[in-house]
Amino acid sequence: MAFQVPFVDPRKHYRNLKPLIDSAIEDCLSNGDLIDRHQLRDFEKHLAAFVGVKFAVGVSSGYHALELTLRAAEIGPGDDVITVAHTFVATISAIVNVGARPVLVDVLSDYNMDPAAFGAAITKRTKAVIPVSLNGRSCQMDRIMSIANAHNVKVIEDAAQALGAEFGQKKSGSFGLAGISSFYPFKQLPGFGDGGAVTTNDPEIARRVRLLRYNGEDRESGEYHFHGISGLLDNVLSSVLDAKLPFLPKWIEHRRAIANLYREGLQDLTDLQLPHFEEKNQRDAYQNYVVRSKHRDLLRAHLTSCGIETLVHWPKPVWRHRGLGLENPGLPETEKICGEVVSLPMSAETTEDQVEIVVAAFHDFYRSTSRVALSANQSL
Ligand SMILES: *Cc1c(COP(=O)(O)O)cnc(C)c1O
Secondary structure, three states: OOOOEOOOOHHHHHHHHHHHHHHHHHHHHHHOOOOOOHHHHHHHHHHHHHHOOOEEEEEOOHHHHHHHHHHHOOOOOOOEEEEEOOOOHHHHHHHHHOOOEEEEEOEOOOOOEOHHHHHHHOOOOEEEEEOEOHHHOOOOHHHHHHHHHHOOOEEEEEOOOOOOOEEOOEEOOOOOOEEEEEOOOOOOOOOOOOOEEEEEOOHHHHHHHHHHOEOOEOOOOOOEOOOOOEOEOOHHHHHHHHHHHHHHHHHHHHHHHHHHHHHHHHOOOOOOEOOOOOOOOEEOOOOOEEEEOOOHHHHHHHHHHOOEOOEOOOOOOHHHOHHHOOOOOOOHHHHHHHHHEEEEOOOOOOOHHHHHHHHHHHHHHHHHOOHHHHHHHHOO
């Protein structure tokens, strides 16, 4: 189904940058630069500078960035890692797949880790915490860092949705032992397939992830130091990401402008909770524009009927997916969020006209849907 207002628009993204992207790809292909060449290292250098860390190591996905960072930090069987349940499943799967135990805590109304809940969950087994800076908003990294430091807990920031978000003077992905980014096509810096990176100031973490991502091999000596994986960031993709990176600050400004337009258009609708929170030093990058309503399902159906594509991240809590074998941690805010959130169209390509269409559809919904229907829905 072709939407009048798509959630994201990868074709338009490509059209806008076509000469640049095509020449980056052609360069690699005509020079035979296909694996682990200067394009990868150039991109890593520029990404590290953008995030404000010493090292960036490109890997095949955000998931692998998490898994390899956990392995590089020697986290495995017998260890607990605290994170949130309200995250993309990859955060939790990386913990499980290295043999550690995920301990899930609740989020605050801004969808990010409750620092007090993190502190309360720490035990002797706790080796690390993965705060997830969701939707392009940084977690409260000052509180999380000071609690973690007081208990000798390693901090690995999942900044897959927060490239360019800021906390104080620092960017997401620059806190703690390491941070991770994702270049999945819907994210701030979109790839043409999946990709990811580890960002860190720790030379040992950078060295180990570099070995682990390429079968454990030290490329200079030929020595295999670990049982690694084939998990390099693709070289052709690196060259495209490197060509796009200079546009990222402009794209983030655009997202902020779109978020402000949504705010102006929707703030009088009292049923809606908009993603504009008290600033505790955060500057949001609006990876997603998430609104919350008690009538989410009716509202979403209406938006769809108006040709507006929306997504729900995530319709049920992660522990209700039986196959994952997670215990129900009893997290009321996470549970409530799953039933109430919907993400509106938001990307570097979203236009003011599209926001107007979305805003009009919202007003139409609240005007035309009778009170009876709304309260019937609420009592379900
Ligand atoms: C996208 C995402 C990941 C994983 O990234 P991939 O590149 O898709 O593997 C991890 N955590 C969060 C919060 C994400 O949104």
